[in-house]
Amino acid sequence: MTNWTATLANLVAHSSPNDEAIASAKKGLLDYLASSLTAGQTETGTLLIRWFDEEGGNADIPLIGMHKNASARQAALYNGYLGHALDLDDVHTDVRGHPSTVILPALLSVAATGSFSGRRFLEAYAIGVEVMARLGLTIGAQHYTRGWHNTATLGGIAAACACAYLQRFSAEKIELAIGIAATQSSGMRNQFGTEVKPLHAGLAAEQGYVASKLTGLGLIGSKRTLDGENGFLSLYGDGTDNADALTSDWGDSWKISKPGLWFKLYSFCSAAFHAADACHELLSQDTFILEDIQKIEVIYPPGGDAALIHTHPQTGDEGRFSVEYIVALFLTNRTATLSDFNHETIPASIRQVMNKVTRQYDATIKPSPHAVPKGRFTIVRVHLENGNILESRVDAPLGSTDKPLSMDQLEQKLDDSCSEEQAVQIKQAVNGLDKAATLSELIEAVR
Amino acid sequence: MTNWTATLANLVAHSSPNDEAIASAKKGLLDYLASSLTAGQTETGTLLIRWFDEEGGNADIPLIGMHKNASARQAALYNGYLGHALDLDDVHTDVRGHPSTVILPALLSVAATGSFSGRRFLEAYAIGVEVMARLGLTIGAQHYTRGWHNTATLGGIAAACACAYLQRFSAEKIELAIGIAATQSSGMRNQFGTEVKPLHAGLAAEQGYVASKLTGLGLIGSKRTLDGENGFLSLYGDGTDNADALTSDWGDSWKISKPGLWFKLYSFCSAAFHAADACHELLSQDTFILEDIQKIEVIYPPGGDAALIHTHPQTGDEGRFSVEYIVALFLTNRTATLSDFNHETIPASIRQVMNKVTRQYDATIKPSPHAVPKGRFTIVRVHLENGNILESRVDAPLGSTDKPLSMDQLEQKLDDSCSEEQAVQIKQAVNGLDKAATLSELIEAVR
Structure with a gap:
C-alpha cells in the first residue's frame, strides 16, 4: 500500500520547478x-496591529504596505489576511480556493530573516501551489460542499511544504511538517461574508509557518498523517481513493502554470465572475433600461453556486458572496468598485433589481471543454416586460486560466494599488527575482 | 428551530456556578x-521556550514551574502543552478528553494581566468544563472514533467561552467568540503517542485565548456557527440531533462536579487504567510468576479501546497508548513510573509478556451502572501454563469519578511534583482562591 505522506514529502524534497513555473510564480507574486x-x-488589519503592539515581539518581518515590521508569526497572520481581505487575490480551480495568500506570507516569514536566493523562494512558492492543488484534487469536491474552506484547510499543509522546501528539509522532516500542519487544519465556510474569511488565510499561513518552525527546531510527531482510516485524507475528505492525484506525473508540468492561477479584477467571489461577464455582454449587445426588466434567471450547473452563500445579502460585505447582488450591481452600474463591498446596507436601487433575480440549476446543459472551473457555466437570462428574452452564457470569465489577463492588465492592477514609486520598485524586484542572490530588494519594495 | 449557538452563548453569559462547582474547580486546579x-x-518544553526566546514578546504570563514569563499566546501554548505532557492530567468522560489543560492555560493568559477575583476565575473554569462536556455529549461518539482528538477540537471553544465569561462579554460577543474558536477547531488522533498530542492541548488553549482576544478587540465574524448543515456540529459530528445536551438543565448541576473530573495517578491513557487496576487485583489475589503465564486476554466492550492505538509499541512513549504494554508493565513491575514512558525502546523482559497479550471484544457482557466511562469495562484474563485461569474485571478505576481520589491522595500528587515550599504555597493559594480579590498569590505560586 502506498505511503502517500512519505511519497509526497519525497517529491517535495527533490523538486525542481522549471522556468515556466518560475515565470508563473513571478506573476502570482505580483498579483498577491x-x-x-x-x-x-x-x-x-488595524485591529490585528493593535494586538501585535500589545503582544510585542521581535519585529523582523514586514507587514505589507504598512512601513512596519512584526514577528514572523504575526506577519504570517497579517499578510495572509491582507492578501485575501478583498477577495481580489488569485484562485486555483484545483484548489477550489486561494493558494498565494497562504503560501507567500508563510514563505516571507521564513525568508525575510534567512539567506535564500530569489529563485529558491519562487521555486518554494510553485511547490506550495503544487501541493495545495493536488491536495484539492485528492480530497474531492465533498470537502468543500460539506463546509470546509479549502483555502484554510489545505493552505497550511501547502505552506508548510513550501517553507520546508525553502529551508532544504530532508524528506523525513517534510513528512513531519506535513503532519504538524495537517493536525491544525481548520476553517469553516460558514464564516464567508465576514472578516473571519480572510483571516482564515492568515491563520493557515501561520499554521504552515509554525509547522515548519517546530519541525526545524526538532519536534517529532507522527508520520503518514495523510494516510490511513483516521488520516487527513479520510477525516477531511473522501479517503485515499483519488490519492494518485497527489503524486502522479509530479514535475511533468506545474500546477502554477497548468491550469495556472486565475487573477481577479474584481473584489468578489470568483463563482460570480461568469455572471458579471455575462451582464457585461448583455449590456453591450442590446439596449434596455432597468425598468424594462421583468425577471432575471441565473442558471448554474447543480452545485456551481455553492460558494455564493447569500441569496438575500443585507450588506455589500455579504454581497461579495451573492450572485443576486453581483448581477444587480453590474446591470445597474456596469462595473463593481471596492466601495460596493463594505459594511454598508445595500442601496434600495440595487435591492430592487436583486429582487428580480432567481437562481436555477440545469444538469442537462453540457459544459464547455474550455470551462473554468471544469464543468462550470453561468447563463444570465433577462426577461423584459415586452416579452423579449436576452441571454448570455459565460464558460470562462476574464482573468481565468482560459482568458488570462495580459501582463499589462496585471501591472495595471499593481499600479492602481500603490504609489507609482512603489509599483516601479515592486515590478523591478519581482522581474529580477529569479536572478537575485537574496530577497532584500523584494523585502524593501513591499514595505 | 432553536439557535443553539445563541442559546449556549446566552447561558454562558448568565451563568453562576454554585459552591459545589467551585470546590470541584479548586481540586481541578490543584491537579492541573x-x-x-x-x-x-x-x-x-525546552524547544518551545527556545522558539519563544527567538520570537520575543511582552513576557507577562508565567510558564508554570519555569520561573520565566512569556507572552499571553506563548504561555497559553506552553502551559497547555505542559499540563498534558505526561497524560497525567484530568479526564472528563463526557468530553472524552482532557478539559483542564486547555481551559486553565487560556484563562491564565487572560487573567494574569487583568483584574479578576479568584471566584470569577474558578467560575470561568467551571463554565469552560461545562461547555466542553456538553459539546462532547452533543457531538457524539463518532467524532472521536473518526479520528478527532476531542481535547483539541472541543477545547478551543470551551476555553473561548471561559475567557469570555471571565471578561464579562455580552451573550452576543460570546457567540462571536465561539465562532472564531470553532473555525480553528482541529487535532487528529493519529498524532497520539507523539509529542504533538500534548501540543494539541496547547494549540487549543491558544485558539481559545485568540478567539476571546480578537472578539474583545472587536472582530466580527459569523453567528450561529455551531448550527446549520455546514455548522460545527454537523461538520465535525452527528449534527444537532443531540443538541439538547448542549443546553438543557443548564445550571441544575455542574459537569465539573457531576460526573466530575477524573484525576489520574498514572501517566498513561485512561483507557488502560481499568486493565492496570485489574492487574493489581490479580497480583494481590493469587501468587503466580510471569513464567507461569501462557496467554493474557484483555476484554473490552466493542470500541472501548479506541484510544489505545498501539498494539505493538516500540517505545514507552507509544506504550502510553497500548494496553498490551500497560498489562505487561504492571504484571512485571506492579506499578508504572514516569521513566516507563519515554523515547527508549521497551525492554525485552516487558516485550516478552506483551507478546502474550491479545485484545478481545464482547458485546454480550453487561456494563455496570457504575462504569466509568459509561458502558466501559475491562477484564484481564490470565491463562496459566497449568491450565488455571485467573480473571479480574474493573468497571471504574481508582481516580475515576466512581472511585475518586481522596484530598490526601490529590495533595500527595502535588507534593510529589515540586518543592515542599512551592507545594505549600500552591495549596494555600488554591484553598483561598474563592475568597481572593485578585489572582496575584496564585500567579506567584505557580512560577
Missing part, C-alpha cells in the same frame, strides 16, 4: 502584492 | 498544577 496593497489599511 | 509541575522541564 497588488491584491494586498489594494486592501491597504483595513479595519481588521 | 500537579500534573504540569510533575512534567517539569521537558524536551518539547
